[in-house]
Amino acid sequence: MRWVLKRGWMYAAMALVALFALFPIYWIVITSLKPRSEIYTRTPDLWPSDPQWDQYPRVLGEGHVGRALMNSLIVASGTMVICLLVSAGAAYVLARYRVRITRILLILVLMTQMFPLVVLVIPLFVTMRKAGLLGTYWSLIITYLAFSVPLAIWVMRGFVMSIPEELEHAARIDGATRIGAMWRVVLPLAAPGLAVTAVLSFLEGWKEFLLALTFINSEERKTTPLVLQTFVGRGDTDWGAVMATSVLYTLPVAVVFVLARKHLMTARTAGAVKG
Amino acid sequence: MSMAPAAVQAGRRTAPRPPAMMIARRAVNRLTLPVLLLLPALIIIAGLVGYPLVRTVYLSFTDTGLGELIYGGSTWVGLENFREVFADEHLRASLVNTVVFGTACVVGTMVLGFAVALLLNQRLKGNLFFGVAVLLPWAVPALAASAIWKWLFDARYGFVNWALVNLGFEGFADYAWFAGRWSAFVAIFITVVWQSFPFVALALLAGLQTIPKEMLQAAAVDGAGAWQRFRLVTLPLLRPIVAVLVIFSTIWDFKIFDQIYVMAAGVPDRSADTAAVAAYREGFALSHYGLGSAVAVVLFLILLAFSLVYVKLIGREGELG
Numbered sequence: 001m002r003w004v005l006k007r008g009w010m011y012a013a014m015a016l017v018a019l020f021a022l023f024p025i026y027w028i029v030i031t032s033l034k035p036r037s038e039i040y041t042r043t044p045d046l047w048p049s050d051p052q053w054d055q056y057p058r059v060l061g062e063g064h065v066g067r068a069l070m071n072s073l074i075v076a077s078g079t080m081v082i083c084l085l086v087s088a089g090a091a092y093v094l095a096r097y098r099v100r101i102t103r104i105l106l107i108l109v110l111m112t113q114m115f116p117l118v119v120l121v122i123p124l125f126v127t128m129r130k131a132g133l134l135g136t137y138w139s140l141i142i143t144y145l146a147f148s149v150p151l152a153i154w155v156m157r158g159f160v161m162s163i164p165e166e167l168e169h170a171a172r173i174d175g176a177t178r179i180g181a182m183w184r185v186v187l188p189l190a191a192p193g194l195a196v197t198a199v200l201s202f203l204e205g206w207k208e209f210l211l212a213l214t215f216i217n218s219e220e221r222k223t224t225p226l227v228l229q230t231f232v233g234r235g236d237t238d239w240g241a242v243m244a245t246s247v248l249y250t251l252p253v254a255v256v257f258v259l260a261r262k263h264l265m266t267a268r269t270a271g272a273v274k275g
Numbered sequence: 276m277s278m279a280p281a282a283v284q285a286g287r288r289t290a291p292r293p294p295a296m297m298i299a300r301r302a303v304n305r306l307t308l309p310v311l312l313l314l315p316a317l318i319i320i321a322g323l324v325g326y327p328l329v330r331t332v333y334l335s336f337t338d339t340g341l342g343e344l345i346y347g348g349s350t351w352v353g354l355e356n357f358r359e360v361f362a363d364e365h366l367r368a369s370l371v372n373t374v375v376f377g378t379a380c381v382v383g384t385m386v387l388g389f390a391v392a393l394l395l396n397q398r399l400k401g402n403l404f405f406g407v408a409v410l411l412p413w414a415v416p417a418l419a420a421s422a423i424w425k426w427l428f429d430a431r432y433g434f435v436n437w438a439l440v441n442l443g444f445e446g447f448a449d450y451a452w453f454a455g456r457w458s459a460f461v462a463i464f465i466t467v468v469w470q471s472f473p474f475v476a477l478a479l480l481a482g483l484q485t486i487p488k489e490m491l492q493a494a495a496v497d498g499a500g501a502w503q504r505f506r507l508v509t510l511p512l513l514r515p516i517v518a519v520l521v522i523f524s525t526i527w528d529f530k531i532f533d534q535i536y537v538m539a540a541g542v543p544d545r546s547a548d549t550a551a552v553a554a555y556r557e558g559f560a561l562s563h564y565g566l567g568s569a570v571a572v573v574l575f576l577i578l579l580a581f582s583l584v585y586v587k588l589i590g591r592e593g594e595l596g
Binding site for chain 1: 423
């Protein structure tokens with residue numbers, strides 16, 4: 001009885017929080033499995049009477065969600081690769097060289113994380129138009145670097161700083177050049193940091209909506225958030241399709257989050273940046 | 276360069292003077308690598324953040340429409356756009372919405388996040404399950420989250436209305452959440468808090484775990500109750516991380532775009548738009564690029580103030596090294 005009083009309410013509170021967190025996710029999954037007649041009803045069932053998977057092949061095919069997921073994958077991967085190439089060196093320098101300008105640069109990097117994208121979007125639109133890149137993957141990959149590179153620099157710098165500088169000194173005494181020491185000592189040790197940064201910059205590209213909304217002008221190049229917005233914006237929304245699309249769109253992110261939650265948390269709190 | 280005269284003064288005239296050229300070259304050699312490594316990132320930040328920012332500030336002082344945006348030739352109108360931002364009812368309302376709605380989201384997120392962090396810190400049975408459960412909403416992209424909650428809050432077939440009616444609130448039968456400004460904000464508020472409390476909870480949990488158990492035990496021995504222990508020991512120790520989280524949530528919730536753009540789209544008179552959405556619409560939907568830029572600049576100035584506080588704060592914590 002004492003236990004119930006002392007700990008019971010905590011379990012009750014935790015159960016409530018878990019319900020709040022999980023129920024919407026549960027609801028999209030079962031809505032995507034319900035036949036039409038069970039979606040559009042005023043007395044929704046908590047469990048589909050006869051789970052049907054045909055929503056998925058349907059949206060992937062005629063709903064063009066398959067193509068949208070592919071577009072998102074291309075754009076996010078492109079962003080990730082270029083972002084890592086550009087930020088790794090910068091993160092190394094900002095971690096190892098302690099001069100006054102380092103501090104200024106770091107503050108600059110941090111401030112870029114706080115910009116509302118809407119401040120940048122009009123000039124970026126003009127630039128992309130002049131460059132003839134509107135509607136291409138490149139217009140998104142290039143502009144996504146604006147916020148993924150500062151984030152990547154910040155996170156990776158934290159990882160480089162956790163690698164003892166003495167290891168590099170030792171390598172250099174043994175005759176390695178500065179670049180050689182970076183390549184053979186720092187890079188292998190920073191591999192987990194690179195992996196986390198890769199995931200984070202990929203997700204930036206995977207989730208981005210505002211710039212895609214502005215630059216993409218053809219059905220063929222629409223990324224997944226754009227397709228979702230088109231679905232939801234319609235007067236007569238096909239909720240079964242929307243939910244199936246949301247599941248497909250979220251699933252890869254959720255898997256990564258659950259598997260890498262410890263690392264993501266460290267990286268995110270180090271940068272105090274959230275996505 | 277200054278070493279050469281020093282050597283002369285020391286009377287070592289016979290020693291070969293280190294030629295200025297060589298010293299310069301050595302400095303260049305030492306700097307080549309860091310500069311080369313920094314350059315691509317700096318070009319990207321300058322080109323994709325710095326230049327557009329300056330350009331938007333410039334546009335906000337002009338009457339740029341679609342034609343001027345593409346072919347140039349806009350005229351300077353001084354502070355006219357900014358006067359309009361505060362005179363126009365819709366734009367002024369969007370700024371008020373940003374501040375009121377943003378603040379509500381920050382408070383909601385922090386309170387729920389703190390409560391969940393404290394619960395997770397109790398190490399209940401099934402903590403791993405709770406940890407993962409709480410993490411998941413964070414993984415849902417904003418657009419998917421907006422779609423999910425729009426469906427849950429659907430007037431006719433939505434789960435929320437069904438549940439409310441079954442709980443005895445008959446008035447919610449067919450209640451149209453997105454037909455009014457405040458009810459729409461309630462729905463969007465829940466969406467935003469749902470997405471952002473996991474990060475706050477997990478960050479605070481990490482902070483809680485660094486508090487030495489002995490301190491809490493000592494306080495308990497001295498007769499402090501649970502609430503006193505929280506207020507007098509836990510809270511002061513967590514102050515730095517709480518401050519950082521509040522500032523970050525503020526910045527994040529004030530500039531929020533995706534959820535509002537999707538969920539507030541059907542609200543009559545667009546009365547639930549926030550500044551970010553209003554700026555975007557003013558530009559890209561109405562072709563008032565100058566005015567849209569002015570709204571964006573005002574939003575930017577609000578956020579800049581918070582950013583400066585943040586930078587000062589972590590500068591003091593010495594995190595920048």
